[in-house]
Amino acid sequence: MDSVSPSILQFTQFESQALGQQLIDKALYYKADPRIDIQKGMGKRIGCIFLNPSLRTRVSTQIAASNLGVEPIVLNMDKEGWALEMREGAIMNKGTVEHIKDAAGVLGTYFDILAIRAFPSLTNKEEDMNDFVFSQFVKYSGIPVISLESATRHPLQSLADQITIREHSSGIKKPKIVLTWGPHIKAIPHAVANSFAEWSLGMGHDLTITHPAGYELSEKFTKGATIEYNQKKALQDADFVYVKNWSGFNDYGKIISTDPSWMLTEKHFVNAPNAKVMHCLPVRRNLELSDEILDGPRSLVQKQAENRIYAAQSVISHLI
């Protein structure tokens, strides 16, 4: 099982279909017996560094590490750490207290693996596209880094999503997967949508993306997908429908539409009677997605969240 890409030193994006299959297989192996490899990580330590809020990622990553005997330590750096300076050569005579070089360097000596959450600014497109903040941790820590959602991607979420799709695909020859934009009141990152597209296409799935005009995602992640502006057409014969809001990419970080007709209800599924619905959570109920769908038999959202443990466990196991 460890024959593919054993040299991987980071987990920040989709690498290959072979590695994807291997990580899904390993996750399902751990799901069947979570503590089967409890000795594997004994003596190792993972630092989970959050620059933004989290429920699932924070807890599932700690459980995953513990299942492997790896000691997890969480630092909510946005709230409990010193204000970080990111700019090279900055004269630190204002609000920032500690330079990322020093902070990441120290963390690199404390841990065997780092895991970082660093959301985008949604104002500086170039820096966000280059994962500026996340990359500083990679550069200055000098140890393997796992993405807990960077500006551009959320690979542990996408791995959990692919595990969930695998588990619910029996009897479906080639599942039709649809990623649909849903309304929101805030400007929301592109990372979950980007990663979901990157992984679905990378794993060889048939992916259709639907959204109002103006919400086109970066082609870096969507090349190979069918783009369909008519949501009704897109949903026809769908097997899996992934709901997500994101803000403008071309008109960067902007809210272009809040059209409530894009929120899925039962009546959207007349031409996709067997479709399952997915969302990474947290979800704004009755704005992004209706109670009717979330509380009904189509919803896979709790299964996805549970699979976050085994996705993280598979990846940590791979890195150690």
Ligand SMILES: NCCC[C@H](NC(=O)CCC(=O)O)C(=O)O
């Ligand atoms: N990691 C799961 C999603 C995190 C983030 N959601 C949010 O910021 C929701 C905020 C709100 O609903 O106010 C996102 O979409 O990238």
Ligand SMILES: NC(=O)OP(=O)(O)O
């Ligand atoms: N899906 C997800 O990443 O959830 P959290 O933001 O709560 O970690």
